[in-house]
Amino acid sequence: MITIYGEQARPYCQKVIRMVNAVGLVYTNTEAMNDKDRAFVATVSPNGTTPVILDSDNGVSVSESNAILLYLADKTGKLLPGQGQARADGYQWLLFESTALSASINELYHYLCAAPMDIPYALDRGRKRVLRCMEIVDKRLAERDFLCGEVSIADIAIRPWTSVVEEFTDVSLATFSHVMTWSRRMDALP
Numbered sequence: 364m365i366t367i368y369g370e371q372a373r374p375y376c377q378k379v380i381r382m383v384n385a386v387g388l389v390y391t392n393t394e395a396m397n398d399k400d401r402a403f404v405a406t407v408s409p410n411g412t413t414p415v416i417l418d419s420d421n422g423v424s425v426s427e428s429n430a431i432l433l434y435l436a437d438k439t440g441k442l443l444p445g446q447g448q449a450r451a452d453g454y455q456w457l458l459f460e461s462t463a464l465s466a467s468i469n470e471l472y473h474y475l476c477a478a479p480m481d482i483p484y485a486l487d488r489g490r491k492r493v494l495r496c497m498e499i500v501d502k503r504l505a506e507r508d509f510l511c512g513e514v515s516i517a518d519i520a521i522r523p524w525t526s527v528v529e530e531f532t533d534v535s536l537a538t539f540s541h542v543m544t545w546s547r548r549m550d551a552l553p
């Protein structure tokens with residue numbers, strides 16, 4: 364049994380929930396955390412962030428959503444891209460998700476919803492960076508069904524973010540037609 368600590372609706376937690384479902388693991392989601400849960404998260408996550416998981420099979424705990432995806436792929440032997448180029452592509456797109464796509468969406472979210480004042484330069488820059496990431500993913504998916512050929516943790520990591528792009532940028536997701544088709548493909552997985 365995998366215990367997932369974190370708010371289910373958040374994209375980072377969604378990545379982990381999609382992963383456990385796709386690889387067929389049983390999980391429980393500890394969404395409303397009590398003091399003991401919060402203390403546990405603080406011990407496991409160097410940055411104090413969720414999601415965090417605890418694997419009751421072996422007592423292993425992991426934080427950082429992409430580290431969790433890698434751990435679960437290793438544990439089950441599923442959704443890790445194959446060898447050679449496919450494996451390298453998997454690492455590349457996983458890091459693209461954390462350093463470009465989710466980073467730019469989080470930055471834009473901050474300037475849209477949390478900054479104490481409107482900063483047009485920051486909003487414009489954030490919006491452009493998010494849309495550029497979407498163009499990159501759309502172009503990649505124009506030539507293949509999944510980012511690394513077969514479905515993998517790279518797809519699992521990216522899928523939750525594509526749901527929030529429209530809301531934050533005011534650009535319809537339909538603009539990215541290959542992402543739209545891929546999203547439906549992803550949502551048909553277990």
Ligand SMILES: N[C@@H](CCC(=O)N[C@@H](CS)C(=O)NCC(=O)O)C(=O)O
Pocket residue numbers: 373374375376410411412413414426427428429
């Ligand atoms: N790099 C982390 C980021 C996770 C993250 O930002 N989680 C949010 C909740 S969705 C959080 O814990 N925020 C509280 C904080 O940053 O202190 C990951 O991939 O898991």
